[in-house]
Amino acid sequence: MAVAxxxxxxxxxxxxxxxxxxxxxxxxxxxxxxxxxxxxxxIVGAVIIVAFVLVAVVGPFLAPYSPSAQTWRNExxxxxxxxVGARDGNWFGLDHLGRDLFSRMLVGARQTLLVGIVxxxxxxxxxxxIGIVSGAAATLGGDTGRRVDSVIMRFIDMxxxxxxxxxxxxxxxxxxxxxxxxxxxVGVVQVPVFARLLRGSMLAQGNADYVLAAQSLGVRKRxxxxxxxxxxxxxxxxxxATLSLATAIIEAAALSYLxxxxxxxxxxxxxxxxxxxxxxxSYAPAMAVYPAVGIIITALGFTLLGEAMRxxxxxxxxx
Amino acid sequence: MSLLELDGVKVHFPIKKGVLVDRTVGHVYAVDGVSLKVExxxxxxxxxxxxxxxxxxxRSVLRLVDITEGSVVLDGTDxxxxxxxxxxxxxxxxxxxxxxxxxxxxxxxxxxxILSEGMIAHGIGKDQEERREKIKAILDKVGLPSNAxxxxxxxxxxxxxxxxxxxxxxxxxxxxxxxxEPVSALDVSVQAQVINLLExxxxxxxxxxxxxxxxxxxxxxxxxxxxVMYLGSLVEEAxxxxxxxxxxxxxxxxxxxxxxxxxxxxxxxxxxxxxxGDLPSPANPPSGCRFHTRCPWAQAERxxxxxxxxxxxGGGHRVACHYAEDIASGKLSLNQGxxxxxxxxxxxxNPETDTPAEDTPAEDAPAKVPAQAEKPAKDAPxxxxxKASDADKASEAEKPAKADKPAQAEKPAxxDKASEAEKPAKAxxxxEAEKVTKADEAV
Numbered sequence: 001m002a003v004a005x006x007x008x009x010x011x012x013x014x015x016x017x018x019x020x021x022x023x024x025x026x027x028x029x030x031x032x033x034x035x036x037x038x039x040x041x042x043i044v045g046a047v048i049i050v051a052f053v054l055v056a057v058v059g060p061f062l063a064p065y066s067p068s069a070q071t072w073r074n075e076x077x078x079x080x081x082x083x084v085g086a087r088d089g090n091w092f093g094l095d096h097l098g099r100d101l102f103s104r105m106l107v108g109a110r111q112t113l114l115v116g117i118v119x120x121x122x123x124x125x126x127x128x129x130i131g132i133v134s135g136a137a138a139t140l141g142g143d144t145g146r147r148v149d150s151v152i153m154r155f156i157d158m159x160x161x162x163x164x165x166x167x168x169x170x171x172x173x174x175x176x177x178x179x180x181x182x183x184x185x186v187g188v189v190q191v192p193v194f195a196r197l198l199r200g201s202m203l204a205q206g207n208a209d210y211v212l213a214a215q216s217l218g219v220r221k222r223x224x225x226x227x228x229x230x231x232x233x234x235x236x237x238x239x240x241a242t243l244s245l246a247t248a249i250i251e252a253a254a255l256s257y258l259x260x261x262x263x264x265x266x267x268x269x270x271x272x273x274x275x276x277x278x279x280x281x282s283y284a285p286a287m288a289v290y291p292a293v294g295i296i297i298t299a300l301g302f303t304l305l306g307e308a309m310r311x312x313x314x315x316x317x318x319x
Numbered sequence: 320m321s322l323l324e325l326d327g328v329k330v331h332f333p334i335k336k337g338v339l340v341d342r343t344v345g346h347v348y349a350v351d352g353v354s355l356k357v358e359x360x361x362x363x364x365x366x367x368x369x370x371x372x373x374x375x376x377x378r379s380v381l382r383l384v385d386i387t388e389g390s391v392v393l394d395g396t397d398x399x400x401x402x403x404x405x406x407x408x409x410x411x412x413x414x415x416x417x418x419x420x421x422x423x424x425x426x427x428x429x430x431x432x433i434l435s436e437g438m439i440a441h442g443i444g445k446d447q448e449e450r451r452e453k454i455k456a457i458l459d460k461v462g463l464p465s466n467a468x469x470x471x472x473x474x475x476x477x478x479x480x481x482x483x484x485x486x487x488x489x490x491x492x493x494x495x496x497x498x499x500e501p502v503s504a505l506d507v508s509v510q511a512q513v514i515n516l517l518e519x520x521x522x523x524x525x526x527x528x529x530x531x532x533x534x535x536x537x538x539x540x541x542x543x544x545x546x547v548m549y550l551g552s553l554v555e556e557a558x559x560x561x562x563x564x565x566x567x568x569x570x571x572x573x574x575x576x577x578x579x580x581x582x583x584x585x586x587x588x589x590x591x592x593x594x595x596g597d598l599p600s601p602a603n604p605p606s607g608c609r610f611h612t613r614c615p616w617a618q619a620e621r622x623x624x625x626x627x628x629x630x631x632x633g634g635g636h637r638v639a640c641h642y643a644e645d646i647a648s649g650k651l652s653l654n655q656g657x658x659x660x661x662x663x664x665x666x667x668x669n670p671e672t673d674t675p676a677e678d679t680p681a682e683d684a685p686a687k688v689p690a691q692a693e694k695p696a697k698d699a700p701x702x703x704x705x706k707a708s709d710a711d712k713a714s715e716a717e718k719p720a721k722a723d724k725p726a727q728a729e730k731p732a733x734x735d736k737a738s739e740a741e742k743p744a745k746a747x748x749x750x751e752a753e754k755v756t757k758a759d760e761a762v
Contacts, residue, residue, distance in 0.1 A: 027471055028426055209423035213484075216381045217437035217491065218410035227436075231427040 032235075035312040042308030048301025056113040059106035064089075065099075067107040068266040073098035083284035092290050095273075096280055105290055108268035112298065115183055115252040115269070120244045122187025127194025128237070130156065135199040135233070136225045139206030153199070156192045164189035164251060165258075172260045179262040179269070182255045186248050197240055201233035208232070235313040242306035246299035253295050270295050321356035322527050323380070323495055328353045328389035328399075330372070330379045334602060347602045349375040351551035352389070354629070357495070357544075362521065362528040364542030364559070366535060366574070370598055372551040373531045374418075377497045380529065381415055382406055393495065411441045414488035418500035420480035424472035430483060431468040434458075437491045454490060460523075461486045461516060478509035485516065489524075498530045502537060514541055535578050539563055544635075547571045550609040551601055553629055557636040567638045567647060569614045591659050608641070615653045616646050 026034075036042045065071060075084055076098045084094040092101035134152040137145035168185030175181050205211065206229060214224045255261060256271030257278070270291040277288035330350040335341040350372045357363040365373045378384045380391050382398055391398040393413060401409060417423035424433055434454045435447065444450035455465045461482040472480055481501065488496050501517065502510040518541060520526060532538045538545055539559055546556040547570065555568040566572045573592040580586045594613045599605050605612045611622035621641050629637040632644065645651045 026474070027429065028473070209417050209419050210425040212378075212383055213415070213417055213423045213487070214425075214436060215383055216410060216413075216415040217440055217487070218407045219436055219440040220407070223440070227428075228425050232425070 032309075032312045036308060039308045039312060041304050042312070045301045045304030045306075045308060048297060049305060052109065052298050052301060053113065055106060056109040059109050063100075063103035063106045065103045067099065067104045067268045070098045071100065078280055078283075081280075081283040083280065083287070085284070085286055093284070093286055095287055096276065096284075101287065101290060104268040104273060105270075105294060108270050108273060108291070109294070111179065111262070111267060111269035112249055112252070112271070112295070115179065115186070115271075116245045116249040116298075116302075118183045119186035119248040119252060120190065120241055122184065123190025123244060123248075124194055124237075124241050126187075127191045128198060130191065130195040131198030131202070131237075132225070132230065134195065135202030135206070135229070136221075138199065138203055139211070139229065140221045140224065149199070153196075156195050159188075159192040160196075162189070165255070168255050168260050177260050177263055179267075182252050182261050185255060185260075186251045189251075190244055190248070193244070194237060194240065198233060198237050201236050202229050205229045205232045236310075239306055239310040239313060242302055242309055246302035246306070249295060249302075250299055253291075322359040322394060323357040323529070324390075324392040325356075325376075325380070326354050326390045326392070328376065328379060328391060329387045330375050330384055331387045332384075345602055348551050348604055349601055350379060351601075351604065353548070353551075353553055354389075355546055355553065355556065357527055357529055359494075359527055360521070360525050361543040362530055362541050364538035364545040365529065365531045365548060366533060366538050366545060367548035368533065368574075368598060370601065371548045372601065373548050374499055376548070377415070377499045377529065377531045380497055381410065381413055383415075408441065411437075411491045412494045414491055414493040414496050416481070416484050416488055416496060416498045416501045419504055420477055420484055421472060423484055424480060424487075426472055429469055429471050430458075433472070433483065434487055434490055437487065441491060443491070454486075457486045457489050460489070460520070476509075477505050478512055481505060481509075481513050482516065485513075485520070489520070492524075493526070495527045495529065498528055498532075500532055501530065503532065503534060510537065517541065535574065547574065550599060550604055552609060552639070553637075554610065554639045555637065556629060558634070561634060561636050565636075565647075567632060567636065567643045568610075568640045569616050569646060570610050572646075573615075593659055608639075616642060616651050618642060618651070 072084065072090070072094050076082065076094050076096060078096040083096070084090065084098075086093045090100050090102065092105060095101050095104065130152060134149045134156075137152075138149035139145075141148060164185055167188060168181065171185050171188075172178075172181045175184075202225075211224060211228055214228050219228070252261070253271030253274060256269055257275040259275065261272050261275075262269055273291040274288055274295070277284070277291065281288055328350055329348075329352055331346040331348055333343040334345045334347060336344045353372075353376055355363065365376065367373045375384060379386050380398070382391075382401075386399045389399065393409070396409065398406065398409065398413075428436070431451065431454060434457070435450050438444050438450050438453070444453060451468070454468065458465055458467060463479060463482050463486065467475070467479075467483075472483065475483065481504075485496075485501075498517065502513050505513060514537060517528065521528060528541070530538060530541060542559045544556065545559050545562045546553050547562075547568065548554070549570050555562065555566065555571045557567075562571065563575065566575045569592075573594050576590060576592045580589055592615060594615070596613050599609075599612055605623075607621070607623040607625055608614070608617075608627050611617040614622065617623075618641070625641065627639045627641050629639045631637050640646070642651055
């Protein structure tokens with residue numbers, strides 16, 4: 001082993017000192033992002049999601065044919081069980097009306113992504129607002145606050161008891177069947193989940209010493225909630241939002257499958273496509289496989305990223 | 320007039336039960352009538368065991384918990400009656416340093432942001448630039464480099480974090496700083512640094528401290544006056560030196576007797592007052608004197624019925640005990656608990672006059688069951704000679720009162736067994752015991 005000379009040691013020390021002086025401190029968010037980047041699970045999930053989003057954004061422009069044009073109508077005879085599978089020019093084959101399945105998949109991705117994001121956003125925003133009010137009331141509101149929190153939570157419990165399907169059916173009865181109905185139904189079901197999660201997380205932080213410290217400093221309550229408690233309570237909500245995207249897409253597909261989705265045949269959506277394919281499953285299983293695999297892979301991407309984020313945001317959870 | 324005066328402060332937490340409508344089924348008497356005065360520029364130390372209410376008292380001064388009754392007067396203003404917003408502004412003059420240095424710093428804020436928080440809340444400094452200058456000056460004062468500004472709490476060591484906590488209190492230029500166990504979470508060497516820092520700052524800035532601690536050595540070092548708390552109230556209050564030289568309250572005596580002395584000669588002669596029983600629940604405190612259930616000198620009638628008030632027994636020494644003088648003069652004798660030698664392990668320069676080695680049977684590792692102490696040593700024959708040599712000491716081990724004092728039973732001459740027993744510090748003892756026995760044989 002080479003023995004470092006005195007001058008070498010001094011130099012090394014100087015380098016180390018320089019490094020420590022220039023370091024600008026790593027926030028927990030940045031550390032979490034660093035951990036996320038080094039996680040294989042996160043990379044795989046992110047690649048899938050990016051690919052999916054790309055398809056959703058540029059897909060309609062890449063589609064070789066119109067998704068609604070029944071160009072090959074005279075080649076498909078569903079009544080006789082005669083379908084056209086994958087072939088040159090129609091890579092995924094044709095559907096029961098003679099439309100190009102590949103084009104429909106590409107265009108349908110946009111609707112699927114839209115449903116997932118909008119439904120999750122509805123749940124996230126509403127749940128977040130309810131959660132933050134409830135959490136803030138419970139932690140800093142004293143006796144009155146605890147009462148307010150208690151009332152809100154009973155209301156949330158009621159919402160939790162509502163099955164999404166029932167909700168979707170009743171919303172559809174009022175608003176008519178459409179993609180909006182599906183998005184609202186899936187979104188509303190997520191509200192109590194986010195509200196409870198944020199409230200619970202805030203309650204846990206509310207007893208932390210640094211909240212007490214902020215109070216003793218004389219920081220205003222609103223600021224304590226927004227700049228002290230909230231940033232520390234966000235991790236589980238972020239993770240849940242990512243995971244919800246996956247469930248929202250699957251739930252939306254399920255609702256579309258049941259015929260509550262967009263009835264307009266011109267606008268393809270994976271869930272609707274799956275529902276249509278079901279009738280012809282014994283003759284042309286490929287028709288169902290493409291949208292199903294699409295949904296599964298997308299959901300998998302969000303789930304992988306969500307799980308990786310959970311670990312990155314809270315390394316303690318790692319077994 | 321004193322800078323900070325507490326008068327009959329009570330903090331009672333309701334115990335609530337009920338599904339829909341909360342019913343109050345009782346109270347936890349966390350702080351039950353504490354009156355004390357802190358002079359400007361002085362340090363008031365508050366000691367007591369865990370659960371005696373000292374932290375709650377500290378928090379009640381800052382109104383971090385609601386005061387049920389009594390007044391906290393800072394410089395003529397009764398904080399207990401201040402409405403919310405005025406109290407918030409008043410907090411500038413009254414700051415707190417917390418026990419857990421990491422837990423009391425928001426992990427998502429960098430140091431600059433943490434230290435700015437209070438200044439923003441009180442409108443100190445026109446812009447961030449001005450605040451940053453002030454923060455840098457304070458950081459320098461508490462001995463932190465100015466490049467700490469952009470860093471986050473988890474990037475610092477324990478001692479540094481506590482310095483940040485102190486800096487956070489200092490930026491608001493408070494009159495009084497309440498230090499809640501400021502050093503108990505730190506290494507001993509770092510404790511000294513932080514305590515010295517607190518003292519330097521006190522001299523430089525003329526600060527007044529209310530220090531809450533359970534470490535008697537720390538409190539003695541920094542306090543001018545010390546108050547001893549037991550179950551929500553003060554039992555004794557005296558100038559630091561007087562309290563340590565001559566504790567008057569039985570509880571203080573017991574507390575002081577538990578402090579080891581770093582001098583082997585003195586340590587060997589040191590005697591411990593062993594209290595019986597556990598700390599009673601603050602939800603259901605004993606009648607009369609709160610301490611009478613555990614007091615070795617408790618008298619039949621008066622102690623259980625009449626609650627003693629703090630009274631001056633001369634020289635600013637205040638005691639809440641009916642019989643303080645009688646105990647001091649030796650007129651009263653023990654009627655429960657006992658006084659034992661503090662060093663029972665029989666490790667001494669002169670083994671022949673030493674306390675015996677009583678062996679805990681190896682099969683029963685926890686030294687809690689009294690019967691164990693009486694059982695003969697089965698698999699530690701080396702120590703037996705020792706044991707037989709001192710009959711009257713051995714008899715001590717038979718008293719059931721010792722049941723919960725693992726310190727008394729000598730650990731078996733076997734590393735494994737010793738480590739199973741409750742006090743890890745004893746692990747080193749077996750080897751020594753063996754040495755002693757060998758010396759015996761040589762004699």
